[in-house]
Amino acid sequence: MHVRLCWRRDGRNANESLYSAAQLRARLDQGSWEQTLENIAARHEREGFTHLLLVQDSTEGFVFAALVPSGQIPAIWQRQREVSDDLISRGLTGKMTKNHAANGSSPTLWLQDDRHLETPAVARVLWQWPGVINILALPRLDELEHDNDTFDDLVGAEQYFGRDQGQRIASFRSGYPRDPRVRAAVRARAKGHCERAGCDEHRDYPGFLDVHHILGIEVSDRVWTCVALCPNCHREAHFAPESADINEALRQFASRFAI
Incomplete structure (x- = not known):
C-alpha cells in the first residue's frame, strides 16, 4: 500500500x-x-x-x-x-x-x-x-473472541462441521513480499519439470509447479535460493522427516544459478 x-x-x-x-x-x-x-x-x-x-x-x-x-x-x-x-x-x-x-x-x-x-x-x-x-x-488481536473448540474433542461429530452457501469476509494477514520476477524465472527455468533430483513429475499446463524458498521466504527470495517443485515434493521439503536433507540437496542444485 x-x-x-x-x-x-x-x-x-x-x-x-x-x-x-x-x-x-x-x-x-x-x-x-x-x-x-x-x-x-x-x-x-x-x-x-x-x-x-x-x-x-x-x-x-x-x-x-x-x-x-x-x-x-x-x-x-x-x-x-x-x-x-x-x-x-x-x-x-x-x-x-x-x-x-x-x-x-x-x-x-x-x-x-x-x-x-x-x-x-x-x-x-x-x-x-x-x-x-x-x-x-x-x-485488536488481544480483543478477539476465541471459538469454543469443544467439538474438536468429539469423535464422529464431523457432520456438525462445514457450511453451505458461504459468505465472503475480510481477512488480514502478515507475510513477506515475493518478487513475481523470481517466481517467473524459476518456473521458466524448470520448463514444467520438478527440479528435485529423482522426481520425474512433469506437466505442460501453467500452475502445476510451486516455487519453494529453500532457506525460507524470510531469508532469501532469489532465483538461486528457490526451486520449482511438484506439489508432492514441495510438501516433503516442508514436512518430511528428512526435510533438512531434502533442502540441502535443493540448495546445492539451486546454487548453480547464482549470479
Whole structure:
C-alpha cells in the first residue's frame, strides 16, 4: 500500500480537530483534475500498490486510518467533489466557497469535516464507499473472541462441521513480499519439470509447479535460493522427516544459478 499523511493535527489551529484530509498531489497534471486522478491510480497499479492508506496522526495517537482501493481513488474523489459542490451551492458550508476535493490546485480526499452541520456528508462518501476499510475500527488481536473448540474433542461429530452457501469476509494477514520476477524465472527455468533430483513429475499446463524458498521466504527470495517443485515434493521439503536433507540437496542444485 501507498501511505499518505493527512494535514497535521498538532494544536496550532483551534479548529483542526473538526476536519481531516490528505492531499493526493501538490499540483495538477496538464491542468486536468480527472487526468491527475487517473494518473495517480495508474501509478499505484504500475508500482504494485493495491491500496492507499490515509493516516491522520495527532499528539495523542492515531485519529483516522482509511485503507482505500487504489482503483477507486478517482471515483471517490469525484463523488466528494460533487457532494461539496452541492453543499456550497445550497449555502451549507458557511464562509467556505472552495470545493473540498478541488483544494486550490491539489486533489484532496476528506476523512472528516465537522465544521458545519451538513459538511460531514463529504467525508461519509469515503467511509461508506465499497471496499474502503476503517483500520481503527478493526478488533485488536488481544480483543478477539476465541471459538469454543469443544467439538474438536468429539469423535464422529464431523457432520456438525462445514457450511453451505458461504459468505465472503475480510481477512488480514502478515507475510513477506515475493518478487513475481523470481517466481517467473524459476518456473521458466524448470520448463514444467520438478527440479528435485529423482522426481520425474512433469506437466505442460501453467500452475502445476510451486516455487519453494529453500532457506525460507524470510531469508532469501532469489532465483538461486528457490526451486520449482511438484506439489508432492514441495510438501516433503516442508514436512518430511528428512526435510533438512531434502533442502540441502535443493540448495546445492539451486546454487548453480547464482549470479
